[in-house]
Amino acid sequence: xxxxxxxxxVEAVAQHDAAMMERFYRDSxxxxxxxxxxxxxxxxxxxxxxxxxxxxxxxxxxxxRIENCNGVLCRWSDxxxxxxxxxxxxxxxxxxxxxxxELLRKDSRLELTDDNAVLDALDRSRYAADTETAAxxxxxxxxxxxxxxxxxxxxxxxxxxxxxxxxxxxxxxILALRPENTSKVGLKTSKYKCMQRLREVVRQRxxxxxxx
Amino acid sequence: xxxxxxxxxxxxxxxxxxxxxxxxxxxxxLRQQMRLWDQQMQVPDNAxxxxxxxxxxxxxxxxLVPFVSNILSVAALMTLGFIIQALLPSLNATTTTSxxxxxxxxxxxxMPVHSAGSEAPIAAPQDSAAAE
Numbered sequence: 001x002x003x004x005x006x007x008x009x010v011e012a013v014a015q016h017d018a019a020m021m022e023r024f025y026r027d028s029x030x031x032x033x034x035x036x037x038x039x040x041x042x043x044x045x046x047x048x049x050x051x052x053x054x055x056x057x058x059x060x061x062x063x064x065r066i067e068n069c070n071g072v073l074c075r076w077s078d079x080x081x082x083x084x085x086x087x088x089x090x091x092x093x094x095x096x097x098x099x100x101x102e103l104l105r106k107d108s109r110l111e112l113t114d115d116n117a118v119l120d121a122l123d124r125s126r127y128a129a130d131t132e133t134a135a136x137x138x139x140x141x142x143x144x145x146x147x148x149x150x151x152x153x154x155x156x157x158x159x160x161x162x163x164x165x166x167x168x169x170x171x172x173x174i175l176a177l178r179p180e181n182t183s184k185v186g187l188k189t190s191k192y193k194c195m196q197r198l199r200e201v202v203r204q205r206x207x208x209x210x211x212x
Numbered sequence: 213x214x215x216x217x218x219x220x221x222x223x224x225x226x227x228x229x230x231x232x233x234x235x236x237x238x239x240x241x242l243r244q245q246m247r248l249w250d251q252q253m254q255v256p257d258n259a260x261x262x263x264x265x266x267x268x269x270x271x272x273x274x275x276l277v278p279f280v281s282n283i284l285s286v287a288a289l290m291t292l293g294f295i296i297q298a299l300l301p302s303l304n305a306t307t308t309t310s311x312x313x314x315x316x317x318x319x320x321x322x323m324p325v326h327s328a329g330s331e332a333p334i335a336a337p338q339d340s341a342a343a344e
Contacts, residue, residue, distance in 0.1 A: 025249055047250070055242050146235045158236075165233045166240050198232050 006088045007068045013061045014068075025054065031089060032096065045103065053096035056151050057088070063144040066091075138211055145205045149198055157194035164191055 004012075004020070012020035029050060036046045060066045066075050066084070073088070074081040084091065150158075163174045171184050171191075181187040205211075225233070 021245075022249055025246060026253060029250075029253075051243055051246050054246060055239050058242060059239065142231065143235075146231050147239075150232065150235045150239060161233075161236055162240050166237045195229070195232070199228060202228060202232065 006073050006084075007071060009088060010061050010066060010068050010073060013058055014064070016062075021058075028054065028089060028092060032093070035093065036096075045100070049096050049099050049103070052099050052151075053092055056095050056099075057092050059147045059151065063147055064140055065144055141209060142206065142211050145209070145211070146202055149201045149205070152201075153194070153198065156190075157197070160187070160191050161194055161198075 004024070009020065009024050013024070032050050032053075033046060036043075036050075057066075060075075064076075066073065067081075068074075069081050069083070073084040075084050076082070086094070153161075159178070160174065163169045163177065164171075169177070171187055175181055175184055175187055178187070181190065
């Protein structure tokens with residue numbers, strides 16, 4: 001059975017090759033489950049943490065933060081492509097480890113993600129040589145900024161906003177699905193605050209990167 | 213294009229909101245796809261089920277073979293034993309008679325039968341003593 005290289009996997013994910021993405025997912029899941037214990041991840045958290053780490057990795061590939069630079073995998077950081085010193089799997093495990101750590105230190109009383117943590121995660125900037133490249137790269141950068149902000153969002157906010165905007169459920173339906181929300185007014189306020197915080201983080205980062 | 217977000221915020225969503233919502237939707241679709249793959253990994257398909265059933269049947273057959281052959285071997289040995297036992301008495305008689313015949317002279321050889329007038333009868337011992 002052919003073993004795909006990291007660059008081939010990155011190319012396939014960037015081109016949304018569904019078969020390859022599935023293959024990569026299955027192989028990675030098997031490897032991750034066998035090594036999750038070394039990351040001190042509890043058994044009931046393995047699936048969630050792996051899924052979040054995989055979404056994070058895929059978005060990095062899809063937004064070209066990780067890409068194939070002339071046969072070598074590179075990752076854009078501080079406006080420059082840096083050759084990756086680890087394999088995709090090692091990188092995935094590192095993301096999972098960080099997500100696990102965030103899960104452990106997450107205070108359930110906090111509703112919204114800490115801004116500094118989000119901005120730290122968005123620490124990069126790029127400068128383009130020509131206008132056309134600049135426009136394209138600015139668009140990609142905006143996509144990355146938004147992707148990072150959404151990935152860094154708290155689970156609570158993600159659930160509420162997903163139910164409302166993606167599944168288009170009413171507040172009453174969301175209230176029925178989320179017993180931790182005790183009132184419709186409270187839920188509406190939470191939804192507004194979650195969305196508002198996202199907007200602020202993204203706009204702030206856009207300003208820092210001169211994208212607006 | 214109709215604004216599909218028809219709730220309280222309809223008409224209030226700007227370009228940035230749409231960027232955020234699109235990203236949210238994309239990540240959610242990725243998660244849903246992964247959950248589907250997870251489900252497929254857990255549920256074996258029919259071909260796999262049939263293959264496993266066949267493997268189990270083959271394993272059962274393999275376990276049965278030595279057991280059956282042992283039974284047959286024991287039965288064969290027992291049958292052979294019975295046959296031998298049945299044949300044994302007749303085998304003994306035949307063997308003894310011929311052996312004796314081969315090794316021992318006949319009575320006629322030891323004690324030849326008198327022919328009429330040609331030979332003196334064998335004297336009894338007391339007759340011999342009286343003659344002396």
